[in-house]
Amino acid sequence: MTATSKLELRDLRKEYDELVAVDDASIDIAAGELIGLLGPSGSGKTTMLQMIAGLTEPTAGEIFLDGEPITHLAPEERDIGLVFQNLAIFRKMTVADNLGYAARIDGASKAEVRKSVERIAKIVGIEESELDRSADDLNPNQQQRLALGRAIADEPDLMLMDEPMDNLDEEQSIDMRGEIKQLQNELEQTMIYVTHDQEEAMSLASRIIVMDDGQIRQIGSPSDLYYEPANRFVAGFIGSPSMNFFEGMVASDGLELLDVTVPGGALGGRLDGLAEGGEVTVGVRPEAFHLADGEGAVRFTATLQEKEPLGSKQLLHGEANGETFVVRTRKRPPIERGDEFDVTVAGADLYLFDAESGEVID
Amino acid sequence: MSFEDNTRADMGDPGPGAKLLESVRDRVSIPVLLVVPTVAVLLFLLVVPVVISVWLSLTGWTPISGVPWWEAEIIWFDNFIKLFQDGDFLYSVALTVGIVVTAVTFEFLIGFGLALLCTGDFPGQKFFVLAFLTPMMVLPVVVGNTFRIMFRPGGPIDSVIAVFVGHPVSIQWGSTFPAALVPILVGEIWHWYPLLFLIMYSGLSSLPETQLQAAKTLGASPLQVFRTISIPNLMPVILIGLVIRSMGAIKIFDIVFAITRGGPGTSTEVISLYLFRQSFDQFQIGYGSAGAWIIFIVSVLIFSRALAPLLYEEEIYPEEAENA
Amino acid sequence: MNRRLAIRYAMLLFSAFLVLFPVYWILMTSIQPPTEWLKTPPVWLTTKPTTLNYGMILGIDFGAQGGTEAAYSVSKTAIQPFINSLIIAISATVLSMVLGTLTAWSISRFRVGGNQFALNMIAPRMFPPIAVALPLLIMYTNLDLLDSHIGLIIVYTGFTIPFSVWMTKSFIDDTPVELEEAAMVDGLTRFQTFYKITLPLIQPGIAATSLFIFILNWSDFLIAQTLTQSMDTAPTYLSKLFAPSQGQLLGPQAAHAVIAIVPVILLGYLIYDDLARGFTFGAIHK
Numbered sequence: 001m002t003a004t005s006k007l008e009l010r011d012l013r014k015e016y017d018e019l020v021a022v023d024d025a026s027i028d029i030a031a032g033e034l035i036g037l038l039g040p041s042g043s044g045k046t047t048m049l050q051m052i053a054g055l056t057e058p059t060a061g062e063i064f065l066d067g068e069p070i071t072h073l074a075p076e077e078r079d080i081g082l083v084f085q086n087l088a089i090f091r092k093m094t095v096a097d098n099l100g101y102a103a104r105i106d107g108a109s110k111a112e113v114r115k116s117v118e119r120i121a122k123i124v125g126i127e128e129s130e131l132d133r134s135a136d137d138l139n140p141n142q143q144q145r146l147a148l149g150r151a152i153a154d155e156p157d158l159m160l161m162d163e164p165m166d167n168l169d170e171e172q173s174i175d176m177r178g179e180i181k182q183l184q185n186e187l188e189q190t191m192i193y194v195t196h197d198q199e200e201a202m203s204l205a206s207r208i209i210v211m212d213d214g215q216i217r218q219i220g221s222p223s224d225l226y227y228e229p230a231n232r233f234v235a236g237f238i239g240s241p242s243m244n245f246f247e248g249m250v251a252s253d254g255l256e257l258l259d260v261t262v263p264g265g266a267l268g269g270r271l272d273g274l275a276e277g278g279e280v281t282v283g284v285r286p287e288a289f290h291l292a293d294g295e296g297a298v299r300f301t302a303t304l305q306e307k308e309p310l311g312s313k314q315l316l317h318g319e320a321n322g323e324t325f326v327v328r329t330r331k332r333p334p335i336e337r338g339d340e341f342d343v344t345v346a347g348a349d350l351y352l353f354d355a356e357s358g359e360v361i362d
Numbered sequence: 363m364s365f366e367d368n369t370r371a372d373m374g375d376p377g378p379g380a381k382l383l384e385s386v387r388d389r390v391s392i393p394v395l396l397v398v399p400t401v402a403v404l405l406f407l408l409v410v411p412v413v414i415s416v417w418l419s420l421t422g423w424t425p426i427s428g429v430p431w432w433e434a435e436i437i438w439f440d441n442f443i444k445l446f447q448d449g450d451f452l453y454s455v456a457l458t459v460g461i462v463v464t465a466v467t468f469e470f471l472i473g474f475g476l477a478l479l480c481t482g483d484f485p486g487q488k489f490f491v492l493a494f495l496t497p498m499m500v501l502p503v504v505v506g507n508t509f510r511i512m513f514r515p516g517g518p519i520d521s522v523i524a525v526f527v528g529h530p531v532s533i534q535w536g537s538t539f540p541a542a543l544v545p546i547l548v549g550e551i552w553h554w555y556p557l558l559f560l561i562m563y564s565g566l567s568s569l570p571e572t573q574l575q576a577a578k579t580l581g582a583s584p585l586q587v588f589r590t591i592s593i594p595n596l597m598p599v600i601l602i603g604l605v606i607r608s609m610g611a612i613k614i615f616d617i618v619f620a621i622t623r624g625g626p627g628t629s630t631e632v633i634s635l636y637l638f639r640q641s642f643d644q645f646q647i648g649y650g651s652a653g654a655w656i657i658f659i660v661s662v663l664i665f666s667r668a669l670a671p672l673l674y675e676e677e678i679y680p681e682e683a684e685n686a
Numbered sequence: 687m688n689r690r691l692a693i694r695y696a697m698l699l700f701s702a703f704l705v706l707f708p709v710y711w712i713l714m715t716s717i718q719p720p721t722e723w724l725k726t727p728p729v730w731l732t733t734k735p736t737t738l739n740y741g742m743i744l745g746i747d748f749g750a751q752g753g754t755e756a757a758y759s760v761s762k763t764a765i766q767p768f769i770n771s772l773i774i775a776i777s778a779t780v781l782s783m784v785l786g787t788l789t790a791w792s793i794s795r796f797r798v799g800g801n802q803f804a805l806n807m808i809a810p811r812m813f814p815p816i817a818v819a820l821p822l823l824i825m826y827t828n829l830d831l832l833d834s835h836i837g838l839i840i841v842y843t844g845f846t847i848p849f850s851v852w853m854t855k856s857f858i859d860d861t862p863v864e865l866e867e868a869a870m871v872d873g874l875t876r877f878q879t880f881y882k883i884t885l886p887l888i889q890p891g892i893a894a895t896s897l898f899i900f901i902l903n904w905s906d907f908l909i910a911q912t913l914t915q916s917m918d919t920a921p922t923y924l925s926k927l928f929a930p931s932q933g934q935l936l937g938p939q940a941a942h943a944v945i946a947i948v949p950v951i952l953l954g955y956l957i958y959d960d961l962a963r964g965f966t967f968g969a970i971h972k
Contacts (some may be wrong), residue, residue, distance in 0.1 A: 055575050075578040082579040088572035091595050104582040105590075154580050407844030408810050418821070431824065477696055484691070486698075491961070492954060493702045496709055499950035501905050503921050504943040508708050511936065512713075516726035517709065530727075552708065560883035564894075564965035609812055616907055637816045647820060654817030661812040 006031050007052070007133070007158055007190065012061035014047050021047040023214040029192070034184050034203030037194040040237075044214040045194045046085070049160045053082045065157060081156035085163045087147040089135045095121075096131040102154035116153060123183065124149035141165045144176060152187070159184075159191045166201065171341070177204060186198050195317055198238050202226075232358035235283050235351055243314060243351070244325035248282040250274045255352075257282055258300045258321045266297035266347030270361050280361065283351035286315065286328035289343050296344035303340050318343065419652035424645040434648065441652035450628055451653060454636035461547065461632065462611040468551045469607060470600075473558030481566050491563070500557035506620025509549035510536055513621075514528065537630035542622045546630065549617045554610070558603050565599035566592075605668050633657055709892070716740065716940035723921040723936040739937035764942055767923035772837055772949065774904040774919065778842035781897055783892065785843070786850025787858075791880055793851070795866075810846050819912040826913055833917040841909055844923075846899040853898070857891030857964075858884060893957035894964025900953060904946075920946050 007029040014022040022044045039044045049144050050056040054075035063071045090098050099120050100113040124145040165173035184191050195201050201208050202222040210217045218230040229235035248257045255262040264271045302318035314328040335341050352361040423434035445451050476494050513535035514521050524531045535541050539543035577587045615634040624631035720735050722729040738759035745763035832835035907921040927939050
């Protein structure tokens with residue numbers, strides 16, 4: 001297996017009449033990287049993959065593989081593999097024929113094809129006894145492996161995976177995830193992994209591209225995205241349970257939040273340069289809240305709406321000043337629904353976003 | 363509104379007689395009731411004529427014999443034996459088979475080819491598809507007549523040929539054999555290729571798109587994709603198309619009738635024309651019926667074997683099947 | 687427009703030209719005066735177009751044109767035969783589709799008739815029409831159904847039911863039973879689920895099948911010829927125009943042919959969108 005190459009997208013764009021599916025995307029991917037492409041449905045991830053694979057013509061922009069332009073090459077001329085969302089296995093062929101397809105197309109001899117088939121089957125975990133069965137007869141887990149193996153067998157420079165876990169249940173998908181990560185590592189396969197599940201992306205990828213509505217919102221490592229979100233969308237999309245958002249307003253002496261005023265100092269000077277009366281969206285992660293005994297520039301009282309025990313932690317759903325939020329804590333305060341409880345947050349744990357653009361204020 | 367509200371038992375309280383009737387009705391169940399009219403029509407149309415036809419085939423009845431058909435003398439299988447020794451009959455079978463094989467082959471090639479040209483979305487597609495369908499929409503009697511005229515000596519076809527050979531041409535298409543087979547075949551192929559066009563067009567539109575894409579990403583050229591993915595997936599459609607069209611082609615009548623009437627002599631007498639002559643010219647109705655039965659039995663045997671791989675049934679409402 | 691597209695259009699246009707040429711020929715003949723019908727060399731584009739032929743067929747006087755009008759005439763017009771054909775073909779098609787889809791649904795959902803039902807339905811179509819025509823003639827004479835619309839409608843319906851059953855059954859098979867079951871939980875009777883839920887979903891199949899059956903009914907010559915004498919359908923009328931006593935009335939025949947195409951093309955145009963998915967004859971399952 002050779003070390004795999006890098007991919008560069010420059011201002012890649014796809015328009016359908018009025019709809020902009022991909023809006024001027026530019027990305028650089030290093031060889032051997034497992035990069036996640038994360039976003040809700042309809043964000044343009046699949047369209048992006050299809051343009052990279054050559055199944056869709058971009059409206060504008062360029063794609064470079066290993067420095068070579070491939071923007072207008074036919075899919076069969078690109079050294080790129082794609083594992084489809086619906087797997088797209090060749091139902092009328094046997095498992096072996098599926099795995100050996102790329103080799104057969106290349107004109108390899110029957111013996112060579114068979115050798116390759118057996119090797120790949122071992123790598124992706126398909127039993128030799130399954131090889132001569134019809135691909136249609138496999139269960140979803142095996143079909144997933146088949147789709148993966150078929151693409152790997154082609155030894156592509158770049159591997160694209162489109163929501164491959166869609167057809168598996170939770171447990172199977174976590175298992176497969178681990179196997180894919182291991183495989184990618186061993187083969188040093190450059191891989192783009194598309195998913196709408198942020199947990200999946202966070203656990204698999206070294207870097208993640210977050211997309212929404214055709215636009216790239218942020219590119220960064222999982223911890224970058226988690227701790228330093230560039231905008232409200234990324235902040236709210238990454239992390240489970242997701243970040244809480246409150247309405248805040250800039251006042252002369254600080255930030256008005258719920259029924260409390262946070263002094264400007266506690267916010268590290270982030271309020272400097274903001275106009276008074278301006279609206280700010282304030283984000284707080286559920287685990288950033290401390291209960292009554294905590295210290296923090298922000299302290300308020302909330303009413304408990306619901307308790308959700310989660311083993312060693314629990315989620316408290318609270319309501320204050322008409323806004324609802326979620327707290328994640330290890331503590332077990334003796335409160336019931338309808339009771340009031342105190343919550344504190346440190347000023348440094350408050351994320352500030354422009355209420356209109358969603359951009360982070362720092 | 364819960365499910366219980368709508369069971370019939372809740373609509374008032376019917377007496378025991380009505381409840382019994384209901385349970386009988388449920389047992390008999392709607393499906394059988396629905397099928398009854400259809401079966402009745404078919405029975406009327408097929409069983410009765412078939413019985414009559416079988417009867418006739420076992421007799422030597424002709425309308426000029428003086429006796430009514432139900433009093434005709436039974437000669438058992440004499441007709442059938444005679445038919446197998448009848449040169450004209452055997453010739454008509456061979457000729458028809460030849461025509462069917464040739465015509466259906468070309469109809470398939472042309473139909474498939476045009477269907478490939480028409481796939482995808484492109485401006486003017488609707489116009490072209492409808493244009494290619496037009497021949498099938500012309501009355502068969504018209505097709506026959508039109509090709510007879512187009513192939514008349516000194517007619518349009520001859521004029522085109524004249525351009526290629528450099529001097530005026532006048533070919534007696536309709537009145538010589540085997541030249542007469544040309545307008546017959548061309549006419550038949552022209553008339554019926556649209557059916558295969560439609561079937562293949564339908565089939566091509568139903569191909570699993572993502573499998574085709576997957577093949578491309580694995581390095582297959584368009585030709586390879588076609589060969590390794592499209593064709594195997596199209597096999598059932600191709601088979602059905604060929605069988606259906608062949609079944610229809612065997613009955614070829616109008617075109618041949620219009621162009622040659624079976625002539626010169628009986629050289630272009632296809633099966634249906636042979637039976638026609640026996641029945642309406644020679645008045646050998648019994649004999650003709652026997653001939654029809656031979657054709658039918660052979661056809662059923664051949665075509666049901668051909669279709670066998672495609673047939674399967676699934677039980678949808680298993681509990682109903684037990685009660686029905 | 688790139689090269690591949692240009693080649694495709696070139697091939698399409700060439701094919702369309704070849705395919706439509708006979709149609710063009712018929713059209714041209716229908717507006718030609720008798721002098722041009724059988725000329726050698728043939729007249730490709732008439733210089734003396736006339737509505738005479740259509741006038742003859744339809745019994746309408748478009749105003750004398752082109753001369754030699756008195757040289758030929760037809761004994762009766764084509765209007766009644768066309769109307770007969772329309773009535774019979776449409777009725778038979780509708781009847782066949784109604785019975786056929788019901789039967790197909792019954793077979794599909796309830797397995798009435800067992801496994802071989804589908805094949806058993808097709809077998810009758812392999813019987814040479816001539817041999818069926820004669821017993822039918824006998825039956826119809828006894829039942830006094832000769833020369834009747836009903837008589838032909840019954841025959842056409844019976845002859846096409848195998849297709850209406852076979853072609854729609856596979857579409858019904860592909861429609862999940864769960865949809866009907868869900869509707870029944872909502873309170874519909876089983877029968878209602880058929881025409882409210884399933885039927886709309888198999889529209890392509892119904893459209894394609896209807897077109898196919900309509901063409902079969904519209905074009906039939908043999909059965910109509912056998913079972914009618916004083917009444918005419920479009921095809922039988924046309925064959926009378928061929929009769930030796932009428933000479934070679936190519937013009938009126940062509941006019942008749944043009945008119946005969948119209949209903950079919952219209953139907954094809956109307957159901958165009960459903961055609962693509964409707965003609966697989968049950969060979970492709972999801």
